[in-house]
Amino acid sequence: MSHPADSRGVPEPRPDVDAQASARAFREHVEPQLEVLLRVAQSLTGNAADAEDLTQETLIRAYNAVGRFDGRHPRAWLLTILRHTHLNMHRRQRPETVADWESLRRTRPAFGASAPHSAEEEVIGLELHDHLERALAELDPRFRAVLWLVDVDDLSYAEAAAALGVPVGTVMSRLSRARERVRHHLGPNILTARRLP
Amino acid sequence: MIRSLRAVVTCHWSARRIQRYLDADPAALLTPGEVSRLESHLATCETCAQVANEHRTLHRALSRWPGRPAPDPVAVARLRGFVDQLVGEEQ
Numbered sequence A: 001m002s003h004p005a006d007s008r009g010v011p012e013p014r015p016d017v018d019a020q021a022s023a024r025a026f027r028e029h030v031e032p033q034l035e036v037l038l039r040v041a042q043s044l045t046g047n048a049a050d051a052e053d054l055t056q057e058t059l060i061r062a063y064n065a066v067g068r069f070d071g072r073h074p075r076a077w078l079l080t081i082l083r084h085t086h087l088n089m090h091r092r093q094r095p096e097t098v099a100d101w102e103s104l105r106r107t108r109p110a111f112g113a114s115a116p117h118s119a120e121e122e123v124i125g126l127e128l129h130d131h132l133e134r135a136l137a138e139l140d141p142r143f144r145a146v147l148w149l150v151d152v153d154d155l156s157y158a159e160a161a162a163a164l165g166v167p168v169g170t171v172m173s174r175l176s177r178a179r180e181r182v183r184h185h186l187g188p189n190i191l192t193a194r195r196l197p
Numbered sequence B: 001m002i003r004s005l006r007a008v009v010t011c012h013w014s015a016r017r018i019q020r021y022l023d024a025d026p027a028a029l030l031t032p033g034e035v036s037r038l039e040s041h042l043a044t045c046e047t048c049a050q051v052a053n054e055h056r057t058l059h060r061a062l063s064r065w066p067g068r069p070a071p072d073p074v075a076v077a078r079l080r081g082f083v084d085q086l087v088g089e090e091q
């Protein structure tokens, strides 16, 4: 290696000024994203324990790289690191996808509950949810990944692109086709008669 | 006949923009001109209005997937502690 240690992300000897700036930048850019990171890590790994490990490892890498981060789009920056870290830790996963459907389905409720707003909404939600589960199970995993990250995990197109390592245009076309397939699978009756308030 | 052909063209044009209109994602915003053209079409075309409603319902249902949106607060607290460890020595 011809490079001096400073460009390699080794946190070893850094001047105190740099270290303090890094610490500040880390607090500012990374700390507000912890919940999103954990949520997406859960979607990538499909289980809570792996998600926490992955998030910790991502935080270490982000800390070593924060001195070179320009401060723009911290969430997309972190999700790119999350994806690389995930690929290093779990090489078996298919590229451009999230966890397999069974583990997404199974582990999701282990996360904190989001209470429905009313009993009526709960019934409506559960019924629609059943249909949705079947529709999502039939999607191509690459289509399902985009739908999951944008519609369930609430990422922007650019953030989903970073998390999956694909261009934004690819996110948009897969998302659009995934939604059309689910919409046709459910049909107008299910989607209109059970409209959520 | 010409009139109905124009309507079909507008439906097709609208169909390709409904999701972007509803998402309003910063990476793919419609122009103000596109928004007003689409909105006036949705106000008069039942078919396209129905499609837009179905997309709204679908997104709402997915965004309320059980367990969304709050991750386990205990795990989040552990991660905050981890951040404190990482940063702590420098402050």
Ligand SMILES: [Zn+2]
Binding pocket: B010, B011, B012, B014, B041, B045, B046, B047, B048, B049
């Ligand atoms: Zn129309």
